[in-house]
Amino acid sequence: MPNYQNYVFVVDTLGQPLSPTHPAIARKLLKQGLAAVFRTYPFTIILKKTVENPGNEALRLKLDPGASVTGIALVNQSRDTVIWAAELTHRGDRIRAKLTARRVVRRHRRCRKTRYRQARFNNRKRQEGWLAPSLKHRVETTLTWVNRLISSRPITDISMELVRFDTQKLPNPEISGVEYQQGVLFGYELREYLLTKWQHQCAYCGGQNIPLEIEHIQPKSQGGFDRVSNLGIACHKCNQKKGSQPVEQFLLPKPEILKRCSVQAQAPLKNAAAVNSTRWALFNRLKPTGLPIEIGTGGLTKYNRTVQGLPKTHWLDAADCVGKSTHPPVENQNSPAITNYLFWARWPSKSGS
Missing domain, CATH: 1.10.30 (DNA Binding (I), subunit A)
Structure with missing residues (x-):
């Protein structure tokens, strides 16, 4: 498991991403007037000068998309350090509840004002790749944070958990019918x-x-x-x-x-396709970033977590378990300051959950 240290993000006057710095150095730059606060969440400072040929260290953005919480982590693999981690809390259940309430009101209105006309359904054309609003929300909010991080961090690679489990590795799986491969x-x-x-x-x-x-x-x-x-x-x-x-x-x-x-x-797991389709939608939306994307499965994530003896948390899964690029555990681990975001943001939680 990589060492954990909470770093501060840095950009120059042109908005060019620079390597994250230690909080003590960031405080010193702010006190000396050499930098200013650029963004409060995630905390970013902007230097009052332009940096030519910064020689940034490459960072890997790692994602663990979930139904209610998505784990996000930035890892400096050359130093085996997690420099930033967050848990994005989705509000898909609330979106679904509000849409249900709207549908009930709409149908009652049609019933009252249109001589008891039958409810309208099954006559809308859906585009290819359509997702329900509660599912689309997961993709959009995660993508918003990915773009926000890429814009001000020297990210060169992305890793994400693409499917909950690989049906091709199941014996006579009920979903795809593909034969088991040892x-x-x-x-x-x-x-x-x-x-x-x-x-x-x-x-x-x-x-x-x-x-x-x-x-x-x-x-x-x-x-x-x-x-x-x-x-x-x-x-x-x-x-x-x-x-x-x-x-x-x-x-x-x-x-x-x-x-x-x-x-x-x-009975087969009927909602498996719906759950995996959300991650596939996110994967397809990440392709235009032009960054190499490493993919993994939930089984691989759990295997890495078990081998390293880690607790089950979303940000730890993202940082230490997602993908084959995960490094073996190292000693002297320090606990990071984890930021917990609700929808797009909320103030950090001390508990880290």
């Missing part, structure tokens, strides 16, 4: 898929926030197979208690849970 990340891609499919809870007792294990719903000794549709997530206690029993026998006293497990096991 690889070191197989277990991580499969586990991430199953955790999402079963809502991070035990399939048999519904337990949450406990260690979960991959479980064969129909035991292999009873003719079960290794397909995703026969795999579930269970806590250690339920897994040991079930043993090699058929699921019908194990859940005989609980017919409702048996019915739910049977249905959920066969």
